[in-house]
Amino acid sequence: MRTILSWSGGKDAAYALDEMRRDEDVRVEGLLTTIGAETGRSSMHGVRRELYERQAAAVGLPIEFVELPADPTNEAYERAMAVAIENHANRGIERIAFADLLLDDIRAYREEQLSDTDLDGYWPLWGRDTAALAADFANRFEATVVSVDGDLFDRSFAGRAFDAEFLAGLPDDVDPCGENGEFHTFVRDGPIFDEPVDVTTGETVTRPVGDGEFHYCELLVPNEPEP
Known part of the structure; x- marks a missing residue:
């Protein structure tokens, strides 16, 4: 298909x-x-x-x-x-x-x-257990958490690696895959990549989203100035 x-x-x-x-x-x-x-x-x-x-x-x-x-x-x-x-x-x-x-x-x-x-x-992933999927992803891919819901997370979570440590520190009411929009990621490397996407973390800013706010971490190409 x-x-x-x-x-x-x-x-x-x-x-x-x-x-x-x-x-x-x-x-x-x-x-x-x-x-x-x-x-x-x-x-x-x-x-x-x-x-x-x-x-x-x-x-x-x-x-x-x-x-x-x-x-x-x-x-x-x-x-x-x-x-x-x-x-x-x-x-x-x-x-x-x-x-x-x-x-x-x-x-x-x-x-x-x-x-x-x-x-x-x-829908190739429909119905998967989100905890199992998140754990498997963290074992095989590399990703950065680029935005988090300010009602659920403090600013320090934006810019962190999506890994076992991040998953262990999630609040109890947050889905491990962020399926309810609690957080979002940017994937840098893994089995689907021919080469890594080399990025570094920059400034974290807070912006209003709907009735709340999100913390966003800027991703930069190495040696690139802040946009």
Whole structure:
């Protein structure tokens, strides 16, 4: 099946790509990522376009960016995604894969948005135990925690490695994979990479998100000044 992967650059997406590359019935042909048109960053991860491009090169896949306006409405997001999906269908892509694990409402929303398109949805990680997946990921990949919910974490968690120590220190009500949006990651290395994505951590800043706030750690290419 000719497949594209909805790509966040984080652990679940990387794990999904690893799983699909092990499946001889799946051919992943590219990555699809949303970023802000003005900021050039993903909204929840805060990761810059350049770093996504480095990731894509390291895993050997083309990446396409769907640019969203500042503070996009659901309607604006859906319009932009509909155009991207139609373009991929016209190229012969058969389905789009998502790395969602367990949230029924999110999956139902994605299925509804695909219902009038020529692409099917595919969930290679659906129903996995999040604690087991997180532990296996930490053993086989390297990732940095790039953003955390300020209601659940203090600033010191942003910029930490996603590893056994990080998992051991999670609050009891936080999912080990951050499946409820508690934290987000950027994957630097692992079995899907031809070479590591070399980044260092920079300044941590706090920004409002909805009714709360998130702490974001800037990722830098070594010897690069703060953007």
